[in-house]
Amino acid sequence: MIGGGVIGAGWVARYIHNGIDVAIFDPDPEAPRKVGEVVAGADRAYARLTNAPQTAKGSYRFASSVADAVKDAELITEAAPEQTALKRKIYAEIEAAAGADVPIASSTSGIKPTDLQAEMKHPGRLLVAHPFNPVYLLPLVEIVGGEKSSEAAMTRAEEIFSEIGMKPLRIRKEIDAFVADRFLEAVWREALWLVKDGVATTEEIDDAIRFGFGLRWAQMGLFETYRVAGGEAGMRHFMAQFGPTLSWPWTKLMDVPEFNNELVDLIAGQSDAQSGHRSIRELERIRDENLVAIMQALKGQNDGKGWGAGETLRQYEDRLYARAHARAAAAEHDITKPLRLHETTVSPAWTDYNGHMTEFRYLQVLGDATDALLRFVGMDEAYNASGRSFYTVETHIRHLREVRAGKPIHALTTVLMADEKKLHLFHEIRHGETDEVLATGEHLLLHVDTKEGRACPAGEEIQAKAKQIAAAHEALPRPEGAGRSVGQKK
Structure with a gap:
């Protein structure tokens, strides 16, 4: 990342929140403070933006020079002041230190990429990726190629930006100030x-x-x-x-x-x-909270598929969930024990006036644990797209302990029963530090044909995996609280 101003710091925040490590060069001695404050604002915003499991946060460091920042980079983002001569000088320093095939994405808001490429040895690698402030929240990024920009660099940039929750908009013709x-x-x-x-x-x-x-x-x-x-x-x-x-x-x-x-x-x-x-930081916080609220509202539109920026957020969340569940499914698990397939940290946005996790967030964590189990037995995006899925038809939750913001939690899942159409699950939400049981959830799921709106047998591979786990879990002691009804005495 070359440049740590408002736009550069916003890029850093979005990158690290998607597990990407960033090296920054900015000669401004105040840059570390400024970037740190923007990242702190992004932390607050992302805690409210999505409930999907976040990628492990990346890190950032300040480099001593342009060469130090770009020497091992896979993508170089430039957000220097809007001066063509300065940007060309920076590109010369980049080309002397970075691999010839590493894309360079300029955040310029109006300079044509052809003008930026004029003195480069490898001009095909340069393109414009013009974002909007705050970069870590607003999804739009205008992708503009110059006369010598390679299609490979443009496509790679679009892939990266889509993966981190953005909406790349390829501008058809090179023009001053682009479109927006x-x-x-x-x-x-x-x-x-x-x-x-x-x-x-x-x-x-x-x-x-x-x-x-x-x-x-x-x-x-x-x-x-x-x-x-x-x-x-x-x-x-x-x-x-x-x-x-x-x-x-x-x-x-x-x-x-x-x-x-x-x-x-x-x-x-x-x-x-x-x-x-109001201070600028206060206005940034208010702006971020308003943007999160709008995108979250749009995410629920269009029969849950999302609308506009909400659709982009929905797609990003789907990738986050799929990535987290795939990691859990790929890990080694002893199916003779309750399965640890979902873990997370209590977000500040999940807490009430007492600082404790609110009631409905327990259900959210239990639902995420159920989704992780379904992914583990083979119910992936392709399976759902085929018009088949498991629906929860009955739930019983016990709230046993309180947990505060910032604390790690995880779920242990026992499969009490599995047949061709039904799954009977029991989750324990446990504290990641003390291992205390914070809550339990018992759920009955029914496999359905979503197009026909009726129960039907699950796929054979899913049935086999679920039944295998259920058979292994039969040897376990029955979980304390399983089968209880509301208000039942101990």
Whole structure:
């Protein structure tokens, strides 16, 4: 990572939260503090963003030079100031120390990659990967190739960014400022005129966005929003109705206010009045919590498949769950003992006013333990996609002990019974440090044909594995609490 400013630090946070180790070079002596604060903000955000099992966190270190940072890198991300000459100088230093086939992704927000490649020995490796702040939360990254960018470098970058929960958008033609920033520039210019002419303050303009069209754009974008605005006749009707207004002098987008100290003082003064009572770190925290809430809300739309940024988050979570369950399934397990297939750490977002894990989070952990067991017996994504799955039809939970945020926990799973259609499971949630039993969950699962909506036999391999474990577990003492009903006396 070359550059540890706002964007560079955001990249570091996203990378390490996906298990990637990062070496950073930034000559700013304040860079370690700044990066550390951004990473701390990302820690808070990720604790709320997803309940999927997180990849073991990567590490970051500050390198003594560009060469020290890139010497063993598999991907080089550059987020230096927007100066073409400076970036070209950095690329020369990179090429002197890094392998010739290592992709270099520039975070520039507007410089054409062809201009950046001009003095490189291996220009095919360079592309633009333009993210949006905060990089660790917003999924969009614009992928822009120059005249000499190789398809291999572009594709590899897209694969990496998709894997870490982002939405790569390949820009079809190289153009200054790419796509998204051209919209932002248009809105920004019009906003400057509205403030300068005394039509609205900075706060009023922000309110117009965040209470109005900003909410529509956040989940549907521009053209789909206008298609809906056209009613049953769709986009054609909208264009016929509002197209003529394009010739009216509504905006000043073809003109720019003089950028002088008077305009700067006006904008800065109004912005101070609007938000000056909060620190930047406080505003970042509020922003992150709002973004998490929006993406989590969108994740539940479209019959649970997610919508927009929520769909990207859903796909990312699916990969996290699949990766965690695959690791557990691949590990060596003694099936004559209760199976330890799921472990996690209590997130601060899971706690109540007393600092203890809330009631419904126990059920979440038990559900994750069930998913891990199903993966262990062979029910993977391909199996689910075939229209077959296990559904939980009955659950009994006992809450025995409290556990606080930051504490490690794991589940031990006993298969009490397995036949062609049913699974009877018993989980114990245990404290990772004391091994105390915190809660137990007993679950009956029924195998169903999800398309037909009825019970059906599980696949033969899944049946065989589940029955093998159930037979091995028959020799174990019956778990304390198995078969109990609500309110039953000890």
